[in-house]
Amino acid sequence: MNCRNCKKSITEFFSLGQMPSVNTFLKQEEIATEKKYDLSVGFCPHCFLVQLINNIPPEDIFTHYVYFSSVSQYFLEHCKKTAKYLTEKLHLNKESLVLEIASNDGAQLQYFQELGIPVLGVDPAQNITRIAEAKGIKTITAFFNHHLAKQLREKNIRADLVFGSNVLAHVPEIVDFLHGVKQVLKPKGTAVFEFPYMKGLLENKFDTIYHEHVFYYSLIALVNLFKTAGLEIYDVEMTPMQGGSLMIYASCPGVFPIHNHVKDLVAEEIKSGFNLLGTYQKMGQNVLALKYSLVDVLKSIKREGKKIVAYSAPAKGNTLLNYFNINKNYLDFIVDKSKAKQGLYTPGTHLLVEPVEKIYETRPDYLLILCWNIVDEVVVMEELQEWRRGGGKFIIAVPSIKIL
Ligand SMILES: [Zn+2]
Structure with a gap:
């Protein structure tokens, strides 16, 4: 298997075996024909990208998604804060455009809209985009990729902010996706992505591994990945989402000075061994130990x-x-x-x-x-x-x- 970024060979370090698609809840009559797919994770020693060995076609998962962003009050509060924060930090106004990739039911965009900023959503699941449209949030039903980005640009649609929460980990063709992001950014625009941080995986939060999550990101891997697509990460922040997420800020190279946050976190990751295969192999052993302990506890209760x-x-x-x-x-x-x-x-x-x-x-x-x-x-x-x-x-x- 070759790395989805640098195309060199990757090494498997943890396998969960054959697993179902964990967001696909079943009717009784669907149980007998449930599909399972290999779920194994590998590390690229060349660009440090942690990724699934195999991926299942996105059409098998995302088109009948049962996750609605607006269900969790906690999540909505986070969205509201994020809209306010990014509007101030990036000086957005009524002349700007916020383009959200995987905009779900409009949970995030509605708060930008409340602040008077024009918005556009993109999401592949029609049952969900219909809900966003009903709320008055303009949404394109499609997978975001380089091809769609070119179409948007031909229509003169370019964004001051391209935003994506919990999407960066989901896209197998990530280099094509990031080329698309670059395509729809205005020359001084910023792309902001929020996603669960690799550190959690190394602290036993292994259950964020599932087929939808093709990638498990460290900052050192992202710096390399964005560079491949001609983008530069200029800032990074920690957020509490999903038990510990990163929010990264990227632009065309040289547009903004690179903040010390980026340099500091890269140094910390190298110190913690995020660039070494052994670090990830140790994670697999820790998860197995957790499994045996939990099963023991449940057995004794039963x-x-x-x-x-x-x-x-x-x-x-x-x-x-x-x-x-x-x-x-x-x-x-x-x-x-x-x-x-x-x-x-x-x-x-x-x-x-x-x-x-x-x-x-x-x-x-x-x-x-x-x-x-x-x-x-x-x-x-x-x-x-x-x-x-x-x-x-x-x-x-x-x-x-x-x-x-
Ligand atoms: Zn690589």
């Missing part, structure tokens, strides 16, 4: 005859359940607030997704929290307090096992 239910069904939760082989042997069912998931079965493990209220009817002894990135929010949720007072306990698995 031996006491107690009931365990999983709380929330994010994609990463499905990676964890499948890789750790945690299914009906341990869990009675799973609850999730998203109505789009309720009544369906989880990919691979085939647990029925119930509404949260089901917790009061069945009174499980433990809730296994799979959305570790919002665990602080979950443990204080008003709707779980009565169950808590009755003796209910939380199990947190990632990044390390805790029982609260």
Whole structure:
């Protein structure tokens, strides 16, 4: 397998084996024909890019996506702050254009629009872009790539800000995609991307590995990758999204001075061994140790005859359940607030997704929290307090096992 950036050969360091598409929730009649695909991760020793060995065609995943950005209040607050922050930092105004790639249901763009800044979204999932359009957010239903970017530019559409949250990791043809970004940027425009940071992966947050995430980015790899497409990263910031994300700022080379944030983080990554294969191999060993510990905990709870239910069904939760082989042997069912998931079965493990209220009817002894990135929010949720007072306990698995 060759690197998707530099085309040289990469080395596999971690395999989760055959896995289902973790965002594809199933109807009962779909269970028998569920597809699985190899899920293995490799490291490029030449440009440091961490990437999947194989990818499945995007059409197999994104066209029937059940993730709606606007479901999470926490996410919406983050979007609102981001719009205000970037408007000030990049001096956007009513003459500017914000182009968002993978704009989902318009969760982010609506806040730019509220600030009076013209916006345009691009997203491949029609069931989702329809919702954005209904909110008054102009959205093109398509995959963003170099070809689409050229079409936009021919129509004289160029952006002061090209924004993408949680998209950079998803695009197998990343070099073509970044050429497209360059194409639609105004000469002094900035591209801003936010994505989960590699550091999390090395701290046991391995469950962000799934087919949609083709890449796991360190800054050192990104600097090389953007250079391939004729772009330069001039600033970087940490954000709390997904348990630790980076927000990078890129432009055409030489337009902005390179901030010390970039130089400092590159130095820190080299010090932490992000440029070495051994660092990633160690991560694989740590995850296996976590798997055995969690299964031991669940086994001993079941031996006491107690009931365990999983709380929330994010994609990463499905990676964890499948890789750790945690299914009906341990869990009675799973609850999730998203109505789009309720009544369906989880990919691979085939647990029925119930509404949260089901917790009061069945009174499980433990809730296994799979959305570790919002665990602080979950443990204080008003709707779980009565169950808590009755003796209910939380199990947190990632990044390390805790029982609260
Ligand atoms: Zn490479």
